[in-house]
Amino acid sequence: MWDYSEKVREHFFNPRNSGPLENANGTGDVGSIKCGDALRLMLKVNPETEVIEDAHFQTFGCGSAIASSSALTEIIKGKTLDDALKVSNQDIADYLDGLPPEKMHCSVMGREALQAAVANYRGEVWSDDHEEGDLVCKCFAIDAVMIEDTIRANGLKTREEVTNYTKAGGGCSACHEKIEDVLIAVNGRLYSSEPKPKKAPAHLPNESPVKPQLTNYQRIRKIEDTLEAIRPMLQRDHGDVTLIEVDGKKIYVALSGACQGCQMEAATLGGIQHKLVEALGELVQVLPVGAMANH
Amino acid sequence: MNPIYMDNNATTACDPAVVQAMLPFFTEQFGNASSIHSFGAQVGKALKEARGRVQTLLGAAHDSEIVFTSCGTESDSTAILSAIKAQPERRTIITTVVEHPAILTLCDQLEKEGYVVHKLMVNKKGRVDLDEYKSLLGQFGDRVAIVSVMWANNETGTIFPVEEMAEMAHEKGIMFHTDAVQAVGKLPIDLKSTKIDMLSLSGHKLHAPKGIGVLYVRRNTRFRPLLRGGHQERGRRAGTENSASIVGLGVACKLAMQHMEAENTVVKRLRDRLERGILAKVPNAFVNGDTLYRLPNTASIAFEYVEGEGILLMLNKQGIAASSGSACTSGSLEPSHVMRAMGIPYTAAHGTIRFSLSRYNTEEEVDRVIAAVPPVIAQLRKLSPYWSGEGPVPNPEQAFRPEYA
Numbered sequence: 001m002w003d004y005s006e007k008v009r010e011h012f013f014n015p016r017n018s019g020p021l022e023n024a025n026g027t028g029d030v031g032s033i034k035c036g037d038a039l040r041l042m043l044k045v046n047p048e049t050e051v052i053e054d055a056h057f058q059t060f061g062c063g064s065a066i067a068s069s070s071a072l073t074e075i076i077k078g079k080t081l082d083d084a085l086k087v088s089n090q091d092i093a094d095y096l097d098g099l100p101p102e103k104m105h106c107s108v109m110g111r112e113a114l115q116a117a118v119a120n121y122r123g124e125v126w127s128d129d130h131e132e133g134d135l136v137c138k139c140f141a142i143d144a145v146m147i148e149d150t151i152r153a154n155g156l157k158t159r160e161e162v163t164n165y166t167k168a169g170g171g172c173s174a175c176h177e178k179i180e181d182v183l184i185a186v187n188g189r190l191y192s193s194e195p196k197p198k199k200a201p202a203h204l205p206n207e208s209p210v211k212p213q214l215t216n217y218q219r220i221r222k223i224e225d226t227l228e229a230i231r232p233m234l235q236r237d238h239g240d241v242t243l244i245e246v247d248g249k250k251i252y253v254a255l256s257g258a259c260q261g262c263q264m265e266a267a268t269l270g271g272i273q274h275k276l277v278e279a280l281g282e283l284v285q286v287l288p289v290g291a292m293a294n295h
Numbered sequence: 296m297n298p299i300y301m302d303n304n305a306t307t308a309c310d311p312a313v314v315q316a317m318l319p320f321f322t323e324q325f326g327n328a329s330s331i332h333s334f335g336a337q338v339g340k341a342l343k344e345a346r347g348r349v350q351t352l353l354g355a356a357h358d359s360e361i362v363f364t365s366c367g368t369e370s371d372s373t374a375i376l377s378a379i380k381a382q383p384e385r386r387t388i389i390t391t392v393v394e395h396p397a398i399l400t401l402c403d404q405l406e407k408e409g410y411v412v413h414k415l416m417v418n419k420k421g422r423v424d425l426d427e428y429k430s431l432l433g434q435f436g437d438r439v440a441i442v443s444v445m446w447a448n449n450e451t452g453t454i455f456p457v458e459e460m461a462e463m464a465h466e467k468g469i470m471f472h473t474d475a476v477q478a479v480g481k482l483p484i485d486l487k488s489t490k491i492d493m494l495s496l497s498g499h500k501l502h503a504p505k506g507i508g509v510l511y512v513r514r515n516t517r518f519r520p521l522l523r524g525g526h527q528e529r530g531r532r533a534g535t536e537n538s539a540s541i542v543g544l545g546v547a548c549k550l551a552m553q554h555m556e557a558e559n560t561v562v563k564r565l566r567d568r569l570e571r572g573i574l575a576k577v578p579n580a581f582v583n584g585d586t587l588y589r590l591p592n593t594a595s596i597a598f599e600y601v602e603g604e605g606i607l608l609m610l611n612k613q614g615i616a617a618s619s620g621s622a623c624t625s626g627s628l629e630p631s632h633v634m635r636a637m638g639i640p641y642t643a644a645h646g647t648i649r650f651s652l653s654r655y656n657t658e659e660e661v662d663r664v665i666a667a668v669p670p671v672i673a674q675l676r677k678l679s680p681y682w683s684g685e686g687p688v689p690n691p692e693q694a695f696r697p698e699y700a
Binding site for chain 1: 600601602603604605608609612630641642645677678679680681683695696697698
């Protein structure tokens with residue numbers, strides 16, 4: 001049986017706002033009966049204020065689908081449509097103290113029902129643009145369609161690259177065979193795992209920061225190498241720096257020791273940023289790890 | 296209130312007599328059956344007795360036809376892989392669409408490796424078409440390495456005519472294997488009077504422990520081991536014998552023989568009572584599978600317009616253990632491949648619950664389940680977009696047509 005949180009169980013056994021809603025003026029029917037999960041979300045929206053005055057659901061689905069529907073109605077009641085649309089599937093999952101990776105699609109369905117119901121209220125046509133495949137990586141909840149799309153979009157060849165781009169396979173590693181199957185399905189063959197030695201990119205600091213020439217892996221290695229070269233200088237001042245996360249153009253680092261809280265922190269980050277821009281040949285932003293939480 | 300266990304097709308409780316018989320083999324009887332000294336010799340004797348008991352339950356001609364393995368899945372893999380290794384010129388496998396994943400997943404892999412796999416379809420009662428089977432045998436003839444058909448289906452209990460199908464394969468000189476993990480102990484079996492070449496069984500389905508299985512290999516069947524190493528099991532399955540579990544399985548087989556009649560009378564009556572009781576109280580529900588020809592302990596009931604996991608969670612809250620025909624609970628979103636193969640609509644396939652009984656269930660338990668199920672279904676139907684008041688909404692498939700998401 002699934003390891004459902006107390007909150008999920010509670011919302012399943014005592015669902016809020018279930019059943020039809022009289023005078024609903026926005027309805028969204030989403031899901032797939034084939035997959036065994038489908039949801040009708042009904043909204044009563046105040047036309048003056050666009051505030052959701054009431055929300056009800058009817059769900060054909062598993063325990064977590066019912067709990068996610070119930071949570072969704074609780075979250076959006078009292079919100080304006082625009083605020084409600086900011087609710088992400090992660091918000092629904094968080095409200096329930098998390099969902100098992102295989103069940104994250106239940107929260108996604110909730111979010112889509114919301115979009116569909118709002119579109120219905122506004123007289124727009126909502127169409128679903130995402131397709132869900134078989135769950136491949138259970139550690140990070142990555143499905144086959146997502147992996148396939150990423151392989152195609154980036155011309156990925158090896159399992160390592162797939163892991164770098166999607167995180168799939170980066171946990172327990174049990175899904176590596178399945179990832180290789182997807183690679184074979186897309187590329188027609190499996191390439192050897194060792195990345196081909198690529199020529200170092202030509203010197204291009206002045207080129208406009210378009211698509212980076214490096215693979216994600218190479219890029220992160222480069223960032224690490226650059227930070228490694230800076231560390232001795234910081235250590236001389238009894239400080240240090242650690243790479244925490246690379247999110248596109250944003251590079252999050254943790255300053256420690258004397259650097260932490262130092263008046264010169266901003267200047268230090270600026271210096272690191274300068275070195276990284278030089279090394280990577282693209283514009284990046286170096287941010288303290290604290291900025292990540294606010295993000 | 297005592298919990299009620301009605302999920303015996305998933306696994307069974309070890310019979311206390313089985314546990315008793317096993318215990319000495321963890322302590323004073325720890326010897327390796329292959330050793331010359333007295334520690335080993337006594338274990339060897341116990342294994343021989345257990346082998347004889349399995350032989351009796353299966354009606355095998357010789358006790359040397361019994362090969363102990365670690366589980367039903369190992370037995371299935373050994374059988375199929377042995378057949379294709381022993382007959383490299385034969386690269387076709389015939390099986391059915393409703394087999395257990397132990398067969399289907401292996402066959403999918405073999406397909407990737409270039410083997411040809413033919414899966415027989417089933418009708419809405421879950422039965423195979425013997426004419427289709429016959430024409431496949433004729434069409435592929437000596438290219439077929441093995442036919443593998445389950446004796447009874449784990450989800451619906453539907454029994455397949457494996458004895459007849461084995462005869463038909465035999466006539467064409469084709470090897471026949473049956474995955475009988477659900478049938479052994481529930482149906483009388485007499486292998487020596489059949490043409491079945493190999494049969495898989497799993498201990499934990501008949502009140503023996505988990506981690507012990509058997510592959511029956513008829514004498515003179517061409518065989519290639521899965522595990523090579525020591526001479527255990529006459530070289531057909533290397534690895535030190537799991538002596539405690541083998542002894543436990545022997546006792547379980549002896550008990551299964553003793554209870555065979557009760558299984559087909561007492562347990563069957565309980566199952567029928569359960570089915571009738573639930574169907575009398577719950578509208579829009581029906582039994583899946585072939586009700587005339589199925590295991591005596593299994594009831595697969597489809598409750599329309601609700602999803603199985605919710606039913607199981609609510610029953611579990613009342614201490615009732617059953618399982619869902621929908622594979623949702625096992626990590627896949629698609630409904631059970633068995634229900635799909637039988638053409639059960641999605642709105643019913645997802646709401647299928649399997650109650651599988653054993654000789655430990657009582658009439659009182661059955662009545663408690665009959666009382667518990669209808670309110671659970673009613674409660675979930677109240678949440679269902681297909682349901683309104685006392686019945687399904689008019690034209691349910693039209694009334695609720697969700698956008699695929």
